[in-house]
Amino acid sequence: MSLDDAKAAKPHERLARALETDLSAVDQLIRTRMASENAPRIPEVTAHLVDAGGKRVRPMLTLAAANLFGYAGTHHHLLAATVEFIHTATLLHDDVVDESGQRRGRPTANLLWDNKSSVLVGDYLFARSFKLMVETGSLRVLDILSDAAATIAEGEVLQLTAAANLSTTEEVYIKVVRGKTAALFAAACEVGGIVGAASEDQIAALRTYGDALGIAFQIADDLLDYGGDTSATGKNLGDDFRERKLTLPVIKAVARADAEERAFWTRTMEKGKQEDGDLDQALALIAKHGTMETTRQDALDWAARAKAALEVLPDHALRDMMRDLADYVVARIN
Amino acid sequence: MSLDDAKAAKPHERLARALETDLSAVDQLIRTRMASENAPRIPEVTAHLVDAGGKRVRPMLTLAAANLFGYAGTHHHLLAATVEFIHTATLLHDDVVDESGQRRGRPTANLLWDNKSSVLVGDYLFARSFKLMVETGSLRVLDILSDAAATIAEGEVLQLTAAANLSTTEEVYIKVVRGKTAALFAAACEVGGIVGAASEDQIAALRTYGDALGIAFQIADDLLDYGGDTSATGKNLGDDFRERKLTLPVIKAVARADAEERAFWTRTMEKGKQEDGDLDQALALIAKHGTMETTRQDALDWAARAKAALEVLPDHALRDMMRDLADYVVARIN
Numbered sequence: 001m002s003l004d005d006a007k008a009a010k011p012h013e014r015l016a017r018a019l020e021t022d023l024s025a026v027d028q029l030i031r032t033r034m035a036s037e038n039a040p041r042i043p044e045v046t047a048h049l050v051d052a053g054g055k056r057v058r059p060m061l062t063l064a065a066a067n068l069f070g071y072a073g074t075h076h077h078l079l080a081a082t083v084e085f086i087h088t089a090t091l092l093h094d095d096v097v098d099e100s101g102q103r104r105g106r107p108t109a110n111l112l113w114d115n116k117s118s119v120l121v122g123d124y125l126f127a128r129s130f131k132l133m134v135e136t137g138s139l140r141v142l143d144i145l146s147d148a149a150a151t152i153a154e155g156e157v158l159q160l161t162a163a164a165n166l167s168t169t170e171e172v173y174i175k176v177v178r179g180k181t182a183a184l185f186a187a188a189c190e191v192g193g194i195v196g197a198a199s200e201d202q203i204a205a206l207r208t209y210g211d212a213l214g215i216a217f218q219i220a221d222d223l224l225d226y227g228g229d230t231s232a233t234g235k236n237l238g239d240d241f242r243e244r245k246l247t248l249p250v251i252k253a254v255a256r257a258d259a260e261e262r263a264f265w266t267r268t269m270e271k272g273k274q275e276d277g278d279l280d281q282a283l284a285l286i287a288k289h290g291t292m293e294t295t296r297q298d299a300l301d302w303a304a305r306a307k308a309a310l311e312v313l314p315d316h317a318l319r320d321m322m323r324d325l326a327d328y329v330v331a332r333i334n
Numbered sequence: 335m336s337l338d339d340a341k342a343a344k345p346h347e348r349l350a351r352a353l354e355t356d357l358s359a360v361d362q363l364i365r366t367r368m369a370s371e372n373a374p375r376i377p378e379v380t381a382h383l384v385d386a387g388g389k390r391v392r393p394m395l396t397l398a399a400a401n402l403f404g405y406a407g408t409h410h411h412l413l414a415a416t417v418e419f420i421h422t423a424t425l426l427h428d429d430v431v432d433e434s435g436q437r438r439g440r441p442t443a444n445l446l447w448d449n450k451s452s453v454l455v456g457d458y459l460f461a462r463s464f465k466l467m468v469e470t471g472s473l474r475v476l477d478i479l480s481d482a483a484a485t486i487a488e489g490e491v492l493q494l495t496a497a498a499n500l501s502t503t504e505e506v507y508i509k510v511v512r513g514k515t516a517a518l519f520a521a522a523c524e525v526g527g528i529v530g531a532a533s534e535d536q537i538a539a540l541r542t543y544g545d546a547l548g549i550a551f552q553i554a555d556d557l558l559d560y561g562g563d564t565s566a567t568g569k570n571l572g573d574d575f576r577e578r579k580l581t582l583p584v585i586k587a588v589a590r591a592d593a594e595e596r597a598f599w600t601r602t603m604e605k606g607k608q609e610d611g612d613l614d615q616a617l618a619l620i621a622k623h624g625t626m627e628t629t630r631q632d633a634l635d636w637a638a639r640a641k642a643a644l645e646v647l648p649d650h651a652l653r654d655m656m657r658d659l660a661d662y663v664v665a666r667i668n
Contacts, residue, residue, distance in 0.1 A: 036488050036491070038488050038492050038509055039491040039492040039495065040495075041491050041494065041495050042488065093457060096449070097449075097454060115431075116430075116431040117494060119427050119430055119431055119453055120427070120431060120487050120490045120491045120494065121487070121491060123483070123487035123490075124484055126457070126460055126461075126483070127480055127481075127483035127484035127486075128480075128484050130464050130476070130483070131477065131480040131484060134473055134477050134480055137473055139471055139473070142476065146462075146464035146468055149460070149461035149464070150461035150462050152457075152461075153455070153457040153458035153460075154373050154376065155372075155373075156454045156457075157370070157373040157375050157451065157454045157455060157458065158372050160375065160450055160451060161373065161374075161375050179372075
């Protein structure tokens, strides 16, 4: 591959190339540790998700953060596999909770097997992920990742109770997003810095980067649900509206609504009485109040915060790719 | 209370009395740590289960094991709370997997709220349980409890795939039982011994005790499903038969079945085509082959193994209660 090709590639593809050797070691660990001699259903279900080939952004962040500081051991492999296991467990449980039938363009595990298998295999992966991180012998890392796991579950429960609730504020939305997405991004970056023996300032910066990157990514994702190239997200336009999930474009529109508009949101989002043409009306209200634009600006602000945090980190090709990744997650909405 | 009253009380009630101060500290920890500022649904769901008042056998085993060695710190409180959190998380997920409507005589959380809340609150409790054990600073304890959590999930998945499968052997059944019940009993005892600074022999003995106690308990429970006082288990006679769960009385009867009997088990358990009178026929076949009696003997053997393991432990009133507990779990089937 020429240098021009490398520059043209997407940042996560460039990260994957730069981290190729480490990623192979992580893949090997994932395959070994997802095995269960006693219950073959476990690797079957897990392989279905693992083979579907997510972008592995989270484990790459752990690897990149450790490599930024020239880390030469193997604990970052254990932690990258941990992070991917936690993520996979979360996906299995999410698909049960959301009653999803498709993920990454393939039928979900709960559809191919059943909800029971998804719940229990998710539990198994959670437990194995803790076992993996125990092997690092770092109590600090264990504390961070068990906190992240709690924040993820908390964010999902909060989303459940905030759904269909018009009083959901932007502050609650950010809490949900931190749980759904940013907590694991932040922890993935932070633990990489810790095994890499970064300074406390740099560890804090890595955490800030991961947090802001995750929030920028999720806001962009939620924005695309109301107007974007649906092939980029794998969702259909208006899914969140139909599922009565209050995301930023709607939360901002509700805050600016007059009495009649509020009645519309109450009927469609709170009471769930949706009719043909309601999605068009929702899009019209979003356009009227310009909340696609203000939401987009929020995402760009978070991406800028992510990039700013990188400044205290060593000057390194991986740091440049992490910076480009922050641009990339919001480039989809430009 | 007089000495005679104390002797008449059930062993777990005597344990609760002897461990009263420790148990209060554990209760306090559970209540503090199940809180979630961000998602009030979490303590609501958890309190529903915690207030239902299980017997707290698992946390008591951890406390008793530590106290046997005169442990004077507070790490056993953290671990007892951890064990109870893992147990509660497992119950929440089990009720989703089994589609249960009742637990401990009250409607289940999945019925009162929904499956989503049960899955996510269970995940939250798992994560919090890891955080609790990280506070002990003992990597050995973390390793044991994360192993136990993996074994629990593995056993549940194995039970799922073994259900309705006539080729389930006694060996597979014991693996399922180790996962469902014995793994957490064994870990609860073992980690108590570790914080109590017991010798390696004694730690191994505590693990053996917990494992054998859990297996004896589960075999007795499964036996009662085919003939016992249903008020003792909260289940209805024949629930396992109707749910096509292969337990020891049936596994043993299948092993001794002639061609006609095998056809009956294939129709009812494997194909699930059950008619009126089938439970009576199943009970008749179980009686014909005397498998209630042989199963009962298995439970008694496991209880005897549990008691034998206690011999290397210090002579102590708590040890006597642990011995009586092993007798008690099988007394129900005498």
